[in-house]
Amino acid sequence: MSPIQEPFADGVSLAHRLDPRGKIVVAGLFAVSVAVAQTYATALAGLALALVCLALARLPLKKVGARLLVVNAFIFFLWFILPLTYPGDAVWQFGPFTVSRQGLLYTGLITLKSNTIVIALIALIATAPVNTLGQALQRLRLPDKLCHLLLFTYRYLHVLELEFQRLVQALKIRGFHPGTNLHTYRTYAYLAAMLLVHSCDRADSVYRAMLCRGFHGKFYSLRIFSWQPRDRVFGAVSLLALAALLYLEWRGAGPL
Amino acid sequence: MHISEGVLSPAVLGGGAGLAVMGTAIGLKKLDYEAIPRVAILSAAFFVASLIHVPVGPVGLHLVLNGLMGLLLGWVAVPAILIALFLQALLFQFGGLTVLGVNTVVMAAPAVFCFYAYRGLLRRPGTAAAVGAFACGATAILLSGLLVAVALITTGQSFLEVAELVLLAHIPIMIIEGIITLFIFLFFQKVRPEMLEGIYA
Numbered sequence: 001m002s003p004i005q006e007p008f009a010d011g012v013s014l015a016h017r018l019d020p021r022g023k024i025v026v027a028g029l030f031a032v033s034v035a036v037a038q039t040y041a042t043a044l045a046g047l048a049l050a051l052v053c054l055a056l057a058r059l060p061l062k063k064v065g066a067r068l069l070v071v072n073a074f075i076f077f078l079w080f081i082l083p084l085t086y087p088g089d090a091v092w093q094f095g096p097f098t099v100s101r102q103g104l105l106y107t108g109l110i111t112l113k114s115n116t117i118v119i120a121l122i123a124l125i126a127t128a129p130v131n132t133l134g135q136a137l138q139r140l141r142l143p144d145k146l147c148h149l150l151l152f153t154y155r156y157l158h159v160l161e162l163e164f165q166r167l168v169q170a171l172k173i174r175g176f177h178p179g180t181n182l183h184t185y186r187t188y189a190y191l192a193a194m195l196l197v198h199s200c201d202r203a204d205s206v207y208r209a210m211l212c213r214g215f216h217g218k219f220y221s222l223r224i225f226s227w228q229p230r231d232r233v234f235g236a237v238s239l240l241a242l243a244a245l246l247y248l249e250w251r252g253a254g255p256l
Numbered sequence: 257m258h259i260s261e262g263v264l265s266p267a268v269l270g271g272g273a274g275l276a277v278m279g280t281a282i283g284l285k286k287l288d289y290e291a292i293p294r295v296a297i298l299s300a301a302f303f304v305a306s307l308i309h310v311p312v313g314p315v316g317l318h319l320v321l322n323g324l325m326g327l328l329l330g331w332v333a334v335p336a337i338l339i340a341l342f343l344q345a346l347l348f349q350f351g352g353l354t355v356l357g358v359n360t361v362v363m364a365a366p367a368v369f370c371f372y373a374y375r376g377l378l379r380r381p382g383t384a385a386a387v388g389a390f391a392c393g394a395t396a397i398l399l400s401g402l403l404v405a406v407a408l409i410t411t412g413q414s415f416l417e418v419a420e421l422v423l424l425a426h427i428p429i430m431i432i433e434g435i436i437t438l439f440i441f442l443f444f445q446k447v448r449p450e451m452l453e454g455i456y457a
């Protein structure tokens with residue numbers, strides 16, 4: 001099965017129907033406010049808000065859980081080191097290792113913040129197809145070239161993945177068995193290089209086809225974004241919630 | 257190596273975002289409209305190539321190839337890498353939105369550096385170019401590792417040991433990336449030399 005998928009993009013829930021422009025702005029502001037938070041109160045309130053968004057998106061919880069598990073790999077690694085190296089009061093000692101209370105609290109806060117942001121991003125951003133996001137970003141006045149790059153890259157991701165699988169299949173048919181040796185590395189290098197060569201050829205023919213169809217630096221989209229009453233409500237509620245988060249952070253200033 | 261959301265301090269996040277915006281602006285300025293399909297499809301190819309897991313003993317390391325990307329694209333590698341990281345954040349939730357700037361700098365700054373540092377060596381024939389290609393792949397990863405370490409340590413001194421481990425983990429990747437970049441370079445020289453024209457410009 002292809003690893004490149006958008007498992008959360010389809011749906012009819014409220015989070016799926018909101019205007020993507022509003023969702024991008026709110027998700028961005030929310031991610032920044034949680035990322036700079038230094039107190040548990042803010043992070044926990046953020047988590048509650050993220051969970052509300054997730055509930056509104058009505059996504060398959062099993063898939064969301066699987067995603068979170070992967071995301072937490074780096075965090076998991078931090079748990080092994082940070083509590084031991086963070087200076088503070090010892091709570092537990094074995095041999096040369098000391099676990100500090102502050103270290104545990106700090107790592108806990110990082111874990112909480114990280115998961116909160118990812119949940120919010122899944123609920124708000126991953127619920128829109130990438131094509132829609134690209135167009136929404138263009139309406140939000142991001143540079144045209146950057147949006148074109150995003151739309152094009154995404155468009156050809158699947159094409160090149162098929163190409164890649166075709167090459168891998170050809171390798172397998174010829175009895176290729178990867179191992180830790182120079183032959184494997186050379187083969188993989190040629191595989192990647194062939195993929196790049198094919199992609200360049202394809203780019204040329206794509207560009208010529210675009211010129212034939214009168215391309216002059218602009219994509220026309222039939223999608224019309226409309227700012228509905230529900231978007232106004234979502235925007236207003238989100239701004240209030242963000243203000244509340246900032247207030248919590250300001251009141252409980254000071255780390256931990 | 258992607259840094260997750262919620263780890264770095266606001267100052268580091270802000271600094272990374274600022275640098276990423278500047279680099280992207282330079283890259284976009286150098287990018288013509290007619291080059292967009294080529295850059296985008298190359299960027300997609302790099303994205304797919306990063307799905308290749310190369311066995312090193314018991315573990316599989318995935319390819320990064322940011323050195324090669326710098327070699328082929330120069331400054332344009334910055335927006336290309338930004339887009340690839342944004343898509344990874346969207347599709348796999350690797351990295352994230354607030355760390356997008358830092359992660360872009362971590363991957364793209366070494367790419368641009370290697371382009372300028374090794375371009376002269378790669379133009380020469382024979383062994384010199386081969387050595388340059390290996391060094392290009394390896395240096396890009398080394399610098400990426402160093403930048404991750406710097407981002408972690410400027411967030412807090414308590415990340416010192418984490419940063420050391422991250423840097424250590426980059427050593428095997430460095431060697432593998434050097435070898436792979438070398439073979440890809442030799443392949444391009446033989447099969448499609450015009451793909452390397454960026455280093456002669």
